[in-house]
Amino acid sequence: MRIRIVDAFTDRPFAGNPAGVLLLDAFPEDAWLQNVALEVNHAETAFAHPLPEGGEADWALRWFTPAAEVAMCGHATLATAHVLATTGAAEGPVRFATRSGVLIATPHDDGSITLNFPTAPLTPVEVPQGLAEALGAEPLTTHDTGPNVGDLLIELADEKTVLGLTPDLKTLARHSERGVIATARAEDPSQGYDFVSRCFFPNVGVDEDPVTGSAHTALAPFWSERLGRTDLTGLQASRRSGRVRTGLRGDRTLLTGRAVTVIEGDLLA
DSSP: OEEEEEEESOSSTTSSEEEEEEEOSSOOOHHHHHHHHHHHOSSEEEEEEEOOTTSSOSEEEEEEOSSOEESOOHHHHHHHHHHHHHHTSOOSOEEEEETTEEEEEEEOTTSOEEEEEEOOOOEEOOOOTTHHHHHTSOOSEEEEOHHHHOEEEEEOSOHHHHHTOOOOHHHHGGGSSSEEEEEEEOSOGGGSOSEEEEEEEGGGTEEEESOOTTTHHHHHHHHHHHHTOSEEEEEEOSSSOEEEEEEEETTEEEEEEOEEEEEEEEOOO
16 A cells, blocks of 8 residues: 655645645545554645545545544645646546535646635634733734634734744643644735744644644635735745645635655555
């Protein structure tokens, strides 16, 4: 069984967000899927298998962190679409049946891929008691991102504050279902991005995610409203870093990026 490690939302190896990708004939038992994800030990491992022709989707897709299955994952979807396109397993747009509904991945001639995801509903909430202390910075605004994403979206004063965060992850885990998205307006948009973010997901075994596609389904509407544009670019400023081009289309958000396969081998278990 072939297994691949793909760096997503980057055009070069050892950057962006790495994901394991396995193409299967069918899904085996959940315990095996979880054990593989733990063995791979990246933020997510994606498992996909083809579906019969004539249905609403072409492939079934699931995502597991080392600790749990998740309802939505952008970078591992991008990685899966990249594997399908580069191996010839699929041509053109691919419809994935997932826990978050049908997600579409469209490859382009320049090698980039656009994901069509549901836009996260944003609900303003009061800043939870103790959140500022756990994060290490005072929030300007705080929003719930709905059940698919499951995070708190926290606006901070500036890019420097986001880059300097060293949160207390154990305490931070008490404040949301999955984790926290910290964001601020870009200090210098001439650098090629409009906003910056970092994502901390201790509740699913990921202390800091390198680049989070699903978070950008919340970041896109948040920053589109404030910046007055529907097409933006976000920089997720983790150690590996990566950029996500976002396009707000009402209740859908387009996420565009590139991916690179860095490891391919045989899974023997």
